[in-house]
Amino acid sequence: MSKAFMGVRLRRLREERSLTQAALAQTLGISTSYLSQLEQNQRPLTVPVLLRLNASFGVDVQIFSDDDEARLVTDLREALSDGAQPETVSVAEMRELAASMPAVARTLVSLHRRHRDAVERNEAMAARLGDEWIGDAPARMPFEQVRDFFYARHNHIAALDDAAERLYADAGLAPRTVHAGLSAWLATRHDVRLVFDDGDQAQRRFDPVSRTLHLSPDLKQGQQAFQMATQLALLELDELIDRLTDDPSLRGEEARTLARIGLANYFAGALILPYGDFLRVAEEARYDIERLSRHFGVGFETICHRLSTLQRPDARGVPFxxxxxxxxxxxxxxxxxxxxxxxxxxxxxxxxxxxxxxxxxxxxxxxxxxxxxxxxxxxxxxxxxxxxxxxxxxxxxxxxxxxxxxxxxxxxxxxxxxxxxxxxxxxxIGAGCKVCERPACAQRAFPPIGHALAIDQNRSMLTPYPVT
CATH class of the missing domain: 3.30.450 (Beta-Lactamase)
Structure with a gap:
């Protein structure tokens, strides 16, 4: 951060708040000339200045994050290496664009995704020729919209974490007592009766008329507790989940419904593994997944999934x-x-x-x-x-x-x-053969996009799809 040149982002932040250089400099306790140098990338944005920005304007430090820049560079590489561009754009140029003009970079990524959506729609239409065809197929699959919804939030939903910690305390839950505690909470607060139905193929099925929650007996106790917590999210946090899914990135009822399920599952993990307690034990155990699994009485996958969500601004875990x-x-x-x-x-x-x-x-x-x-x-x-x-x-x-x-x-x-x-x-390793830049990889399955193949019928190489 001590060598982060973020002049364009700083200038954009000032203009969005309709501040002059003199006004912002006074707020940050620096000279106008120093602020001008920061905005012109003549001086790096230092940690003390960033902390003052956060204190004065509540600015999320992620907008000045190298990690966000790396995400954007990766997306730019995908957008600008699909073979449709007349010129090759170097990685150095992409990094400069992402650092200096992130809004322009995001616009390019967005335009490429719209182009790809149109191509995918045309392919879907072509695949349906000769069949009964419905012309308005979705431009992107709903599950992709939901995946991007969580990705844009760094897989951290603060409102659900806070709600889970409150309910954990109110219900008097503790590690390895969550199953019994949730059973009692559902019965006393929601008049919900549990039935372990061996003949039901579903892991969880709720009948709102009879107030019966059917759970598969094949699930382990930790898995049953997760399903109970998921149903509890849909019973108690319906309005909050509705607000979260009222997002323009989720186009259509199917995507919003999938997002609702995803958010309910997020809450379930946050309730079984409450943020503060879980982070403390994880740090003490040096993130030993199997030790955490034994301590909290849940499976390996549940622990791993929860570890990938610990990004509370004032108490961050390892970003997984x-x-x-x-x-x-x-x-x-x-x-x-x-x-x-x-x-x-x-x-x-x-x-x-x-x-x-x-x-x-x-x-x-x-x-x-x-x-x-x-x-x-x-x-x-x-x-x-x-x-x-x-x-x-x-x-x-x-x-x-x-x-x-x-x-x-x-x-x-x-x-x-x-x-x-x-x-x-x-x-x-690479990000998938079609976009991977490693020319000498013997495991390559597809030729890289945007590169001409070095085809020679008189020569056989260990590396598939050699490029010029």
């Missing part, structure tokens, strides 16, 4: 990225409290340890992984399984990945034995 994949490489969950994310174009990287976890079920694997931009991450991966409900009924197996920037790795027990300072210790 959370992902869940199946054996086929399908990503069914993806949440980020940090700037790391895989591209929406194509799949993810086969060199990533989240896929190796399937070969060693139940074991925690660690990996230092370096992205093409030079950033290195510590990744933890492990499989989780869900048993079947009887003979002949297939179960589920997923791999969970939890990662953070290497600068936070020292706070984690999983850094033991790893040389965090050795750049050669990291596995080079």
């Amino acid at each position: 990225f959370f992902i869940r994949v199946d054996r086929a490489g399908n990503i069914s969950k993806r949440q980020s409290a940090t700037d790391f994310h895989f591209s929406r174009v194509g799949g993810s990287c086969p060199l990533w340890n989240v896929y190796a976890a399937f070969a060693r079920p139940g074991q925690v694997l660690t990996q230092l992984a370096r992205m093409p931009d030079g950033r290195t991450y510590l990744w933890i991966a492990r499989t989780v399984g869900r048993g079947n409900g009887g003979f002949g009924i297939p179960g589920k197996t997923f791999a969970i990945g939890l990662g953070c920037d290497v600068r936070h790795a020292g706070r984690l027990v999983y850094a033991k034995g790893l040389d965090l300072s050795d750049p050669d210790a990291a596995t080079p």
Whole structure:
């Protein structure tokens, strides 16, 4: 932060508040000439000035965050490397644009997404030719809108965390007593009766007429408590969830309904693992997931998902990225409290340890992984399984990945034995073959977008799709 040049953002902030340079300089306790130098990127924005901005205007420091800039650079790389541009834009130029003119950069990203939406709509229309066709298919899938809804908030919903902590205290809950406590709260406050229905295929089904909550007996106690907490969110926080989902990024009732479920699930995790208590124990345990699982009586996946939400401004945990994949490489969950994310174009990287976890079920694997931009991450991966409900009924197996920037790795027990300072210790991975810039990767599945292939029928290379 001591070398952050954020002149355009500072000038925009001043203009949005209709302040002159002299007025803002007086508020911040600096000279007008010094403020002018800051706005012209002749001097870096220092931590003391940033703290005064926060104190005077309640400015969210994230708008001056390097992490936000890295997110924007990643999105720009995706937008400007799809092969449609007449000129190649260098990563250095993208970084300059993201740092100096973030609003322009976000507009370019938005225009590209609108273009991609139109292309996807045309493809969907073409796929329907010859069938009964409905012309107004949605431009983007509802689940993508919901994913971006959480991503834009760094996977942290403060209002739900606060509500969960209040209810945790009011209901007298404690680790490993949540199941009984929630059962009693639902009965006394909402006249809801629990039924463990072996014949119901649903994990949770609520009948509002009979006030009956049906839960699957195949679920473990922690999972049953999570389902009870989810239903409680829909009973007690209906108005708050409605306000949160009244967002222009959620287009259509299907997207808003999916977002409601996602927010109810967020509240459930926040209620079972209340923010303050959970963060304290996590720090004491050096983020040992299995220790946290035993302490709170919930599963590995639930702990990992909660760890990815600890971004309260005055009490931040390690900013994690959370992902869940199946054996086929399908990503069914993806949440980020940090700037790391895989591209929406194509799949993810086969060199990533989240896929190796399937070969060693139940074991925690660690990996230092370096992205093409030079950033290195510590990744933890492990499989989780869900048993079947009887003979002949297939179960589920997923791999969970939890990662953070290497600068936070020292706070984690999983850094033991790893040389965090050795750049050669990291596995080079990418954001998906179609946008990955690593030309010598033997695992490449698709040619990179925006590059001409070096095709030579008289030469065979170990690396698929060599580029010029």
